[in-house]
Amino acid sequence: MVSNKNVFRVAYCPNNPNLCQNGGSCVNTPGQDPYYRCNCIPGYFDNACSSDEYCPNNDNPCQNDGSCENTPGTDPYFQCNCKPGYFYVTCSSDEYCSNNPNPCQNSGSCENTPKQDPYFRCNCESGFYDNICSSDQYCPNNGNPCQNGGSCVNMPETDPYYKCTCIPGYFNDTCSSDDYCEHNANPCLNGGRCISTHGIHPYFECDCVGGYFGDFCSDDRKYCSSNLVQCVKELDSRTNTCNKCYCFT
Known part of the structure; x- marks a missing residue:
């Protein structure tokens, strides 16, 4: 005759109902105290499947000092609250870009910057700016x-x-030069040479040649000779040609 002690050791589960709660199944473990174990359905834990709290009933899955938070009823039944700079389900990675949606807009590419907050930077396409490539405004960025x-x-x-x-x-x-002549079309006609006047309006003067005169070298000696009533010739002593006319008003 088999003793009760030996029956319990051989077949503990059928002789001890309601060991495993919440739909858990009992498995005999003869010779291994307590002679049974519970196979819990997903989402229940401890030796009797009585708890829906993952964290206190399992080793901490969160690495790099992350903290475990229970999420009963939602697989995997926990979430890790990672320290800044760590990512992924178990805080095992320091790569922001591969573990988060791309923060870079307008086709910008995400680049990891481990240990440098915000742990990524965006390489923007031409014409886009700010830290997430969201703006097409050059000046404020x-x-x-x-x-x-x-x-x-x-x-x-x-x-x-x-x-x-x-x-x-x-x-x-870039407004870096005060040299009018270098950065503008030559305003001087008839072969006249533009000379910048650096800060003195209109910022240039014309050095006229060949008997032409006026602010833009647009008038010649024929004008002087045909308008003697209004103008007086100023002769160039070297060439005896008209350089300037002064009109009376």
Whole structure:
């Protein structure tokens, strides 16, 4: 005759009903105290399947000092609250980009920057700016490229995506020069030479040749000879030709 003690050791489960709760199944483990174990259905834990709290009933799955938080009824029944700079379900990765939706807009690419908050940077496509490539406005997202008091004007979709409006007396793409003649079409006609006057309005003067005169070298000695009533010739002593006319009013 088999003793009760030996029966329990051989077949503990059928002789001890209701050991495993919440739909768990009992499995005999003869010779291994307590002689049974519970196979719990997903979402229940402890030796009797009585708890729906993952964290206190399992080793901490969260790495790099992450904390475990129970999520009863939602597989995998826990979530990790990661320390800043760590990501993934178990906080095992320091790569932001592969573990989060791409934060970079307008086809920008995400680049990991481990240990440097915010742990990523965006490489923006041409014409887009700010830390997530969300803006097509060059001026507020870059240092002012316009020198000497010039103002930056956004030019979306037109490289270099801005233009400078210079204050009077400054020229070129960044308002860095006060040389009118170098950065403008020659205003002097009839072979006249443009000379910059650096800060003195109109910022240039014309050096006329061949008997031409006027602010733009547009008048010649024929004008003087045909308008003697209104004008007086100023002769060039070297060539005895008319350089200037002064009109009486």
